[in-house]
Amino acid sequence: MTNALEIKNLQKTYANNFVALHGIDLTIKKGEFFGLLGPNGAGKSTTIGIITSIVNKTAGKVFVFDHDFDKAPDYAKACIGIVPQEYNFSIFETVIRTLVKQAGYYGIPRKLALERSEKYLKKLGLWEKREDRVRFLSGGQKRRLMIARALVHEPPLLILDEPTAGVDIELRRMMWNFLKEMNAKGTTIILTTHYLEEAEYLCNEIAIINHGRIIEQGLTQDLLRKLNIQTFVLDINKNLSQLPEIKDMNLRLINNKTLEVDIEQGQSINDVFSALSAQAIDVVSLRNKSNRLEELFLKLTQAPESKHV
Amino acid sequence: MFKVKLIAFQTIVMNEIHRFSRLWMQTLLPPMITMTLYFVIFGSLIGSRVGKMEGVPFMQFMAPGLIMMSIITNSYANVVSSFYGIRFQRSVEELLVSPTPNSLILLGYTIGGVIRGIITGIIITIIALFFTNLHVQHIFITMTIVILTALLFSLAGFLNAVYSKSFDDITIIPTFVLTPLTYLGGVFYSIHQLPDAWRDVSLANPVLYIVNTFRYGILGITDVHIAVAFVIIFLCVIGLYALNLRLLNKGVGIRT
Secondary structure, three states: OOEEEEEEEEEEEOOOOOEEEEEEEEEEEOOOEEEEEOOOOOOHHHHHHHHOOOOOOOEEEEEEOOEEOOOOHHHHHHOEEEEOOOOOOOOOOEHHHHHHHHHHHOOOOHHHHHHHHHHHHHHOOOHHHOOOEHHHOOHHHHHHHHHHHHHOOOOOEEEEEOOOOOOOHHHHHHHHHHHHHHHHOOOEEEEEOOOHHHHHHHOOEEEEEEOOEEEEEEEHHHHHHOOOEEEEEEEEOOOOOOOOOOOOOEEEEEEOOEEEEEEEOOOOHHHHHHHHHHOOOOEEEEEEOOOHHHHHHHHHHOOOHHHHO | OHHHHHHHHHHHHHHHHHHHHHOHHHHOHHHHHHHHHHHHHHHHHHHHHHOEEOOEEHHHHHHHHHHHHHHHHHHHHHHHHHHHHHHHOOOHHHHHOOOOOHHHHHHHHHHHHHHHHHHHHHHHHHHHHOOOOOOOOOHHHHHHHHHHHHHHHHHHHHHHHHHOOOOOHHHHHHHHHHHHHHHOOOOOOOHHHOOHHHHHHHOOOHHHHHHHHHHHHHHOOOOOOHHHHHHHHHHHHHHHHHHHHHHHHHOOOOOO
């Protein structure tokens, strides 16, 4: 099966001798929704910059749908649509010209470019703004325009570098649905994000990068299973002045009607319910305290760097 | 892939034409006003007292130089401001991520500058005809030198844009290099009027060859050998194109 992206021993050392990538390997299959996660400065944007020709690599190979970036850059680039982290429009252009111009750079004839522009501007709710200059768009509209611009040549691989940073919840949900729809139609998507809830919701495979190295990669569900502890918040029906005693359970009293409990691998939340019930305490509601992926992410990225050398 | 690249090239050129047409108040109008003032002040008022220069009325002698001056400054200004502008706004990334090869990016911006230079040259020629008669003596030489000059200074503008780190940097070369070279490049005088030492110094000025070759094409008079002028300008065009392409391929100023 063709891989959408294959990276071999990718290295990047900047002019100031900062080593951003220590030789990463990554394979992303066609049709995947892939999340590339990592803290600030981990190497996510450098990796994406190299894949999209914004950053010069120091060493390594990049293949996009089997096109070697060094030997056939034109074919490789034609397969990629990029939504960068920061706005990079010509702010004096109109919305529609921004898309038509971008389509032109990919060799799309003007008539087809206009049709595609209309299609994606309507899909992303920007059609009414088509004659407005880009500088007059709101932050959320600019984000959507960058997605439309990345899609105007209908690439099989869409790369989004923190596309929902700074957008409100409603717009984020709208973008999630749109991206899920694109992925369902066959577009391979690579996403970097700081919102781990976003990655957990959207991505079926995840890689975590830290200090320029891939420290974890696999199916989202497999990675989540690696977590040993989950924390639950329990709202109870009784006013408590002191913490109830439950054997072998790490329980905390948050306030007189709220408890917090850590459930380790091999333990069951039912044991907590039973123990509380025995003390005439009923659980009214239950929620997972933190995003599980966030816990895994912190666990991995806060580990000493030497562990991954 | 050829058709794809052709459309990409057309897109860059049409975008450049759209840009300077939209900004006509900043791009096309100023040279019209400046050159009209030159014709009125240096041509009509002062020129009538100067008499003939190299056997032709001063206004007629000066006109080709002013036309060429406008071509030089406008082709340069177009590329330096446009390409630095897209670097500054980072919209150059729109081009870098696309399959458009660097050679076409360079050619597209250069041709954009050439077109603005030639359009400005035509406008200034029309203005000149209100003040003097111009009968082209050597049409091929005239056309060739116009195109080569616009190419040369568009490429020079591109080089300036690649190395600029601020908007100040894109005005330094035009102010401190281009303008003095143009004024000292025989626009207003013949180098035969200069003392020997200064004449020798003037021969090192490439603008002198450009202005004189163009003047030869229109009036049939020149201070320099036309063949030498063409060789120098042609080599400069090739050299600047190769240098700019090398810089683009290395990603100087556009990639980290």
